[in-house]
Amino acid sequence: MADPSFREATRVVRAGLPEAEQGSAFLGGPTFAAPFHFRGDPASSDYVYGRYGNPTWTAYQSALGELEGGDVVLFSSGMAAAAAVLLPRLRPGDVLVAPADCYMGVRSLIRRHLAERGVEARLVPTADPGFAAAIEGASLVWLESPSNPGLDVCDLRQLIDAAHAAGAPVAVDNTFATPLGQRPLELGADFSMASASKYLSGHADIVLGYVAARDPAEAERLVDWRIHAGAIPGPFEVWLAHRSLATLDMRVARACATASALAERLAARDDLGNVRYPGLESDPAHELAARQMSRFGSIVCFTLESGERAEHFLASCRLVNEATSFGGVHTSAERRARWGGDDIAEGFVRLSVGCEDPADVITDVEQALDQAASR
Numbered sequence: 306m307a308d309p310s311f312r313e314a315t316r317v318v319r320a321g322l323p324e325a326e327q328g329s330a331f332l333g334g335p336t337f338a339a340p341f342h343f344r345g346d347p348a349s350s351d352y353v354y355g356r357y358g359n360p361t362w363t364a365y366q367s368a369l370g371e372l373e374g375g376d377v378v379l380f381s382s383g384m385a386a387a388a389a390v391l392l393p394r395l396r397p398g399d400v401l402v403a404p405a406d407c408y409m410g411v412r413s414l415i416r417r418h419l420a421e422r423g424v425e426a427r428l429v430p431t432a433d434p435g436f437a438a439a440i441e442g443a444s445l446v447w448l449e450s451p452s453n454p455g456l457d458v459c460d461l462r463q464l465i466d467a468a469h470a471a472g473a474p475v476a477v478d479n480t481f482a483t484p485l486g487q488r489p490l491e492l493g494a495d496f497s498m499a500s501a502s503k504y505l506s507g508h509a510d511i512v513l514g515y516v517a518a519r520d521p522a523e524a525e526r527l528v529d530w531r532i533h534a535g536a537i538p539g540p541f542e543v544w545l546a547h548r549s550l551a552t553l554d555m556r557v558a559r560a561c562a563t564a565s566a567l568a569e570r571l572a573a574r575d576d577l578g579n580v581r582y583p584g585l586e587s588d589p590a591h592e593l594a595a596r597q598m599s600r601f602g603s604i605v606c607f608t609l610e611s612g613e614r615a616e617h618f619l620a621s622c623r624l625v626n627e628a629t630s631f632g633g634v635h636t637s638a639e640r641r642a643r644w645g646g647d648d649i650a651e652g653f654v655r656l657s658v659g660c661e662d663p664a665d666v667i668t669d670v671e672q673a674l675d676q677a678a679s680r
């Protein structure tokens with residue numbers, strides 16, 4: 306474990322690395338194994354069979370655990386991680402309180418696999434002051450802040466306290482913020498879940514997820530679910546993600562700085578509506594985000610006059626890739642309403658700033674907006 310007194314940028318470089326041993330690699334390669342050599346008592350080894358455990362997972366889990374401040378269990382995707390928190394806990398008659406504007410995949414999981422089986426789902430918008438009141442009688446509270454894609458922010462500590470007072474555990478989807486921007490377990494949450502397909506791995510080439518649990522017994526339950534659901538990550542993906550963790554601070558710092566500069570420029574334009582970036586002082590979420598987050602992220606959202614204009618903007622970008630997802634080194638954007646299901650305008654664009662030269666990103670976005678405006 307990296308010395309906890311080291312600063313964050315140092316800890317991401319060192320997290321989860323083994324003790325230095327003469328002749329060993331800094332981060333040894335992935336272990337590929339279905340069965341491991343194993344005789345006798347099943348309790349005598351951590352590594353018996355590849356669905357139960359793998360040393361490559363152990364190293365990355367301990368690295369993420371250092372950053373999140375809890376026990377981490379990896380899953381094959383962010384959705385597998387979300388499902389591992391939601392599905393085994395909730396039974397017919399239970400009440401789940403969740404944001405009406407959280408990630409659409411999680412909402413669809415709630416609708417199709419929980420609500421249809423008798424779990425009462427109370428969906429309340431993230432920024433709705435009535436969220437705390439909806440918690441009364443909850444069996445589990447799911448939060449996401451900032452929300453995807455609207456970038457609204459809720460007061461995590463306040464809602465976590467309200468949930469605990471009502472006897473409900475709380476899980477926070479921390480994908481947008483990353484553990485460098487926000488630590489839900491420190492704010493009192495029971496679970497911090499994230500898709501590591503985004504910033505954590507950061508190169509747009511891996512699908513992976515994890516849950517960090519405050520209580521080691523809860524982490525054991527998640528491991529038990531993973532064993533039985535078989536929602537396991539591949540060792541190579543996990544190794545790549547661990548390797549990418551070393552640059553997380555640099556990637557996020559660069560992307561956040563560019564996003565902030567871009568948001569300022571976009572907010573000054575008169576052809577865009579509703580430019581959202583929690584780092585903008587004028588943003589409705591700014592005050593809360595500044596209290597709760599240590600970085601404002603690298604996603605900027607804005608709305609063009611129509612879906613057609615937004616499509617024209619995307620087609621006019623030379624650098625910005627049109628793609629779903631976010632948090633990678635490549636700047637990308639999409640017209641989010643193409644998916645349906647979110648309460649957003651047809652011309653709403655979610656733009657994820659990457660690590661290219663800031664001037665190139667800003668120039669490209671502005672020239673594409675100019676082209677869209679001139680149509």
Ligand SMILES: Cc1ncc(COP(=O)(O)O)c(C=O)c1O
Nearest residue numbers: 382383384408453480500502513
């Ligand atoms: C906020 C959020 N949570 C969870 C997920 C699901 O993650 P994955 O795609 O790794 O399954 C996503 C994916 O976009 C997301 O944006």
